[in-house]
Amino acid sequence: MSEGSPVVRCPVCGTLNKVKTGRDLEQARCGQCHASLTGAVAANSHAPSAPVTVTDADFSERVIHSSLPVLVDFWAPWCGPCRQVAPVLEELAEKYRGRLIVAKLNVDENGYTASEFRVASIPTLILIKDGNELNRMVGAESPARIEQFLSMVV
Numbered sequence: 466m467s468e469g470s471p472v473v474r475c476p477v478c479g480t481l482n483k484v485k486t487g488r489d490l491e492q493a494r495c496g497q498c499h500a501s502l503t504g505a506v507a508a509n510s511h512a513p514s515a516p517v518t519v520t521d522a523d524f525s526e527r528v529i530h531s532s533l534p535v536l537v538d539f540w541a542p543w544c545g546p547c548r549q550v551a552p553v554l555e556e557l558a559e560k561y562r563g564r565l566i567v568a569k570l571n572v573d574e575n576g577y578t579a580s581e582f583r584v585a586s587i588p589t590l591i592l593i594k595d596g597n598e599l600n601r602m603v604g605a606e607s608p609a610r611i612e613q614f615l616s617m618v619v
C-alpha cells in the first residue's frame with residue numbers, strides 16, 4: 466500500500482477500497498457496488514494513526530462501543546517485554562488506520578479494567594470487536610505473530 470492511499474471499508478458492502486487522496490476523494494466510489502465512499506473517507510481521516518491511551522473511565526466508550534475493532538495492549542511502564550511490543554503496535558496503528566484502533570491501557574493505573582479481563586501477566590493483547598473479546602495473546606510475540614493475530618479483523 467503506497468502512502469497517501471488510505472484504505473476505507475465500503476459502508477454498504479464492506480469491501481475494502483484503496484482511495485487516492487486529493488481531488489478524487491469527492492467522487493470516490495466502491496469498486497464492488499459503486500456506493501459513495503465520501504463519508505467513509507471523512508471518517509477515516511479522523512481515525513487515529515497511533516496508539517491511543519484508554520483508561521477505566523473511558524474504556525466502555527472508546528473500546529466496548531467502538532465502531533472499529535480494537536486491539537488493547539495491557540501494559541505497565543516497568544515491564545520490559547511491553548517496551549519490546551510498543552513499536553510494533555505503533556506500526557500496526559499506522560498500517561491499519563481506519564480499520565483497527567490500537568489502544569494502550571496501563572494496568573497499574575486502571576486495575577478495574579485489567580481485573581475485569583482477568584489480565585494476569587503483561588503484556589496481554591486483547592482483540593475486541595462489537596464489545597466482545599475475540600482473542601487474546603499473552604507475552605511479547607514477534608511482529609509477524611501479532612499481525613497474524615489481527616488477521617481475523619483486518
Ligand SMILES: [Zn+2]
Pocket residue numbers: 475476477478479480495496497498499500
Ligand atoms: Zn461497496
